[in-house]
Amino acid sequence: MKAEIISIGDELLIGQVVNTNQAYIAEKLNGVGIVVDRMTTVGDDEPSILQTFESAVTTHDVVVVTGGLGPTHDDITRTAVCTFFKTDLILNEEALKNVREIFTRRNLPITKLNEEQALVPRGSTVMQNRFGTAPGHFFENEKKFFIVMPGVPAEMKGMMEGFVIPYFEKKPSGMFVRHRTLKTTGIAESHLAEQIGDVHLLFEPDSGTTLAFLPSPLGVRLRVTVRGKNLALVEETIRQVEMKLRSKAQKYIYAADDEDLEHVVGRLLAERKMTIAVAESCTGGLIADRITDVAGSSSYFERAMTAYSNESKIAELGIPVFFIEKFGAVSREVAEAMAFGVRKKSNTDIGLSTTGIAGPTGGSAEKPVGLVWIGYSDKNETIALRFNFLNDRRRVKERTAQAALEIVRRKLLKIV
Amino acid sequence: MKAEIISIGDELLIGQVVNTNQAYIAEKLNGVGIVVDRMTTVGDDEPSILQTFESAVTTHDVVVVTGGLGPTHDDITRTAVCTFFKTDLILNEEALKNVREIFTRRNLPITKLNEEQALVPRGSTVMQNRFGTAPGHFFENEKKFFIVMPGVPAEMKGMMEGFVIPYFEKKPSGMFVRHRTLKTTGIAESHLAEQIGDVHLLFEPDSGTTLAFLPSPLGVRLRVTVRGKNLALVEETIRQVEMKLRSKAQKYIYAADDEDLEHVVGRLLAERKMTIAVAESCTGGLIADRITDVAGSSSYFERAMTAYSNESKIAELGIPVFFIEKFGAVSREVAEAMAFGVRKKSNTDIGLSTTGIAGPTGGSAEKPVGLVWIGYSDKNETIALRFNFLNDRRRVKERTAQAALEIVRRKLLKIV
Numbered sequence: 118m119k120a121e122i123i124s125i126g127d128e129l130l131i132g133q134v135v136n137t138n139q140a141y142i143a144e145k146l147n148g149v150g151i152v153v154d155r156m157t158t159v160g161d162d163e164p165s166i167l168q169t170f171e172s173a174v175t176t177h178d179v180v181v182v183t184g185g186l187g188p189t190h191d192d193i194t195r196t197a198v199c200t201f202f203k204t205d206l207i208l209n210e211e212a213l214k215n216v217r218e219i220f221t222r223r224n225l226p227i228t229k230l231n232e233e234q235a236l237v238p239r240g241s242t243v244m245q246n247r248f249g250t251a252p253g254h255f256f257e258n259e260k261k262f263f264i265v266m267p268g269v270p271a272e273m274k275g276m277m278e279g280f281v282i283p284y285f286e287k288k289p290s291g292m293f294v295r296h297r298t299l300k301t302t303g304i305a306e307s308h309l310a311e312q313i314g315d316v317h318l319l320f321e322p323d324s325g326t327t328l329a330f331l332p333s334p335l336g337v338r339l340r341v342t343v344r345g346k347n348l349a350l351v352e353e354t355i356r357q358v359e360m361k362l363r364s365k366a367q368k369y370i371y372a373a374d375d376e377d378l379e380h381v382v383g384r385l386l387a388e389r390k391m392t393i394a395v396a397e398s399c400t401g402g403l404i405a406d407r408i409t410d411v412a413g414s415s416s417y418f419e420r421a422m423t424a425y426s427n428e429s430k431i432a433e434l435g436i437p438v439f440f441i442e443k444f445g446a447v448s449r450e451v452a453e454a455m456a457f458g459v460r461k462k463s464n465t466d467i468g469l470s471t472t473g474i475a476g477p478t479g480g481s482a483e484k485p486v487g488l489v490w491i492g493y494s495d496k497n498e499t500i501a502l503r504f505n506f507l508n509d510r511r512r513v514k515e516r517t518a519q520a521a522l523e524i525v526r527r528k529l530l531k532i533v
Numbered sequence: 534m535k536a537e538i539i540s541i542g543d544e545l546l547i548g549q550v551v552n553t554n555q556a557y558i559a560e561k562l563n564g565v566g567i568v569v570d571r572m573t574t575v576g577d578d579e580p581s582i583l584q585t586f587e588s589a590v591t592t593h594d595v596v597v598v599t600g601g602l603g604p605t606h607d608d609i610t611r612t613a614v615c616t617f618f619k620t621d622l623i624l625n626e627e628a629l630k631n632v633r634e635i636f637t638r639r640n641l642p643i644t645k646l647n648e649e650q651a652l653v654p655r656g657s658t659v660m661q662n663r664f665g666t667a668p669g670h671f672f673e674n675e676k677k678f679f680i681v682m683p684g685v686p687a688e689m690k691g692m693m694e695g696f697v698i699p700y701f702e703k704k705p706s707g708m709f710v711r712h713r714t715l716k717t718t719g720i721a722e723s724h725l726a727e728q729i730g731d732v733h734l735l736f737e738p739d740s741g742t743t744l745a746f747l748p749s750p751l752g753v754r755l756r757v758t759v760r761g762k763n764l765a766l767v768e769e770t771i772r773q774v775e776m777k778l779r780s781k782a783q784k785y786i787y788a789a790d791d792e793d794l795e796h797v798v799g800r801l802l803a804e805r806k807m808t809i810a811v812a813e814s815c816t817g818g819l820i821a822d823r824i825t826d827v828a829g830s831s832s833y834f835e836r837a838m839t840a841y842s843n844e845s846k847i848a849e850l851g852i853p854v855f856f857i858e859k860f861g862a863v864s865r866e867v868a869e870a871m872a873f874g875v876r877k878k879s880n881t882d883i884g885l886s887t888t889g890i891a892g893p894t895g896g897s898a899e900k901p902v903g904l905v906w907i908g909y910s911d912k913n914e915t916i917a918l919r920f921n922f923l924n925d926r927r928r929v930k931e932r933t934a935q936a937a938l939e940i941v942r943r944k945l946l947k948i949v
Contacts, residue, residue, distance in 0.1 A: 132560030144548030153546045156574035307646040330605040401825025402818035405839040409817025420845035423821040429836035505638045
């Protein structure tokens with residue numbers, strides 16, 4: 118079954134609110150085998166709404182509408198739905214009870230506008246609202262589905278989880294869709310594509326399988342999607358494609374699906390009962406921030422220093438003044454000394470360091486903005502690697518932090 | 534002028550990525566008087582793309598397209614644009630130079646796929662990409678505009694700010710829309726609404742002026758929007774409303790528009806030639822990360838410690854073992870000692886510290902998850918303030934960092 122998601126609301130069109138509903142609904146529908154192939158956002162304007170409804174029901178089996186169900190004058194979705202289905206509004210007793218309970222609980226006087234929220238289009242199944250006053254409406258007709266929900270995310274989610282998804286789970290569409298995302302870092306999109314080679318050696322064309330390359334500042338994600346009528350076969354296919362992708366790009370794949378690099382590094386450290394300390398200059402605390410985003414990180418993360426001034430590098434990390442004067446603060450020598458120094462001082466297994474020119478100023482011909490040295494130290498070796506990142510300050514920090522954590526991952530896994 | 538925004542990408546349709554581009558573009562177009570009345574998202578599928586282009590150009594003056602410009606097989610937007618405009622691809626020398634520079638700087642070999650990024654549709658004006666390899670395309674024809682940009686937010690924003698918005702600013706539409714956002718922190722939305730009172734004492738109803746309350750984990754933003762044909766009047770109205778809002782909520786307003794709290798605190802420190810050092814426990818480096826996001830922060834930011842283990846608090850910050858044993862690591866006494874210790878050790882004017890229970894585990898009845906102490910120390914006083922934040926780990930970190938920076942702002946401005 119194919120679906121279109123329609124969001125209604127002027128606040129979306131002026132960019133005041135980022136639309137998170139569409140991604141949420143799409144993901145949920147996907148999980149029950151319904152493929153979303155279009156998302157549309159229109160304002161609180163009846164002609165636009167009606168025209169969008171018309172085009173959506175003509176070309177889709179499922180239409181999901183959110184927004185514009187509130188009590189005020191600018192909420193016109195319910196009226197438009199009645200016009201579209203040539204029906205009228207009738208009172209729903211359970212919805213009225215819900216509205217009254219909400220106002221009693223909040224100790225607020227109830228108005229006529231509030232009570233009118235309990236009016237619903239005749240012919241629809243009512244989806245009660247557990248988190249607000251506006252009920253949702255569910256129409257089914259000739260194997261087509263038209264679903265109307267409030268735009269407030271918590272209210273919409275309550276109806277999706279309490280009604281819409283269970284409904285479609287019981288009514289299998291005969292089609293299953295599964296995704297698997299492999300996250301890579303340290304390799305450009307085009308090189309990854311070359312490494313992987315012809316995608317049709319991974320899977321047959323027109324087999325219901327697709328592979329997408331999704332770049333981001335932290336690396337390129339590979340997303341495999343498999344669609345099919347046989348769930349076991351769908352799951353086997355996704356496993357096969359994942360295996361083939363891993364055999365071609367293993368070293369660059371650090372995690373799958375929702376896992377981030379800090380989780381992977383944290384798990385590897387915890388498994389090995391190893392500890393880490395960090396000395397950050399150009400990343401300014403971002404590596405420590407990421408490591409400590411992981412619950413339980415206190416078992417392997419000992420401490421971090423953000424040594425921004427030369428004095429703090431010298432005093433805290435025991436960097437020889439001579440090194441800073443001779444090689445500069447952004448140098449292999451200082452990066453290595455920082456990683457070694459923070460490891461020794463903290464008495465940890467691993468020391469990690471960054472020093473670079475985050476910009477926008479401070480660069481030179483010899484040491485341009487974006488030049489970064491990352492230092493790594495353990496009981497066997499102390500090394501530093503050189504990077505050149507693009508010259509947006511935040512971007513340099515993000516890419517440096519990612520590259521630094523990736524060095525730790527590869528060292529722990531002995532990936533060369 | 535009326536605009537439609539079209540986003541292209543399967544990752545949007547399966548809900549893997551929340552579309553933030555549409556809101557950003559809509560807001561920017563609004564600022565130059567272009568009204569967005571429809572947003573559409575379609576997949577990497579040529580028939581859908583072409584049909585969406587066709588319907589968009591028929592009904593709109595401006596069409597803005599993002600996504601699908603990357604180098605791999607699933608990126609088909611550029612081909613679809615050529616089909617749609619019945620044109621072909623030609624090499625753009627400047628774009629090729631850009632691609633080559635990026636790969637040279639990153640010290641990576643360049644492939645044919647990469648060089649092909651420099652092919653652009655004949656007849657379009659090329660928008661160079663400052664942050665990536667795919668150029669943008671700008672078509673103008675019979676007073677209609679068709680604009681194609683990459684889907685990576687930073688790359689798209691670079692083109693919007695560097696080309697699209699300046700272009701339309703020079704081509705006035707007759708209608709002016711101006712926004713002003715005042716950012717508050719440390720006050721709940723409902724209390725802020727009470728403090729501000731009846732909005733129609735701020736401006737006339739139906740005057741083209743609106744006020745929106747936009748809550749976020751870092752605080753509530755107040756957004757004033759004014760529309761009108763007389764630019765001077767629009768700007769005067771926005772100034773008047775801002776003055777009235779400030780008179781009612783002055784102490785909570787820390788910045789306006791795109792400025793963040795770390796910029797404000799940085800500016801205040803720089804103006805006073807004062808320096809700061811930070812000792813973080815529960816925020817784990819986030820405060821240092823935010824401070825160092827500001828270009829030039831090295832002039833006032835001396836260093837930060839993320840003291841996660843008790844040993845590091847004792848050794849680095851001179852916290853008496855007795856304090857930690859008697860009061861616990863999360864206590865007023867330890868927060869104060871950390872702020873004092875980091876200030877003394879770094880020889881700065883201000884010391885700032887955090888210690889708290891970020892969760893999800895580690896809480897108790899007496900010290901629940903979300904309990905945070907923030908310490909502040911300068912030459913006149915050393916204090917700590919107690920907070921209780923909601924119990925999501927990342928959220929506790931974010932709110933603590935914001936509250937800590939706000940304490941510094943208020944101290945510097947002597948706001949009680």
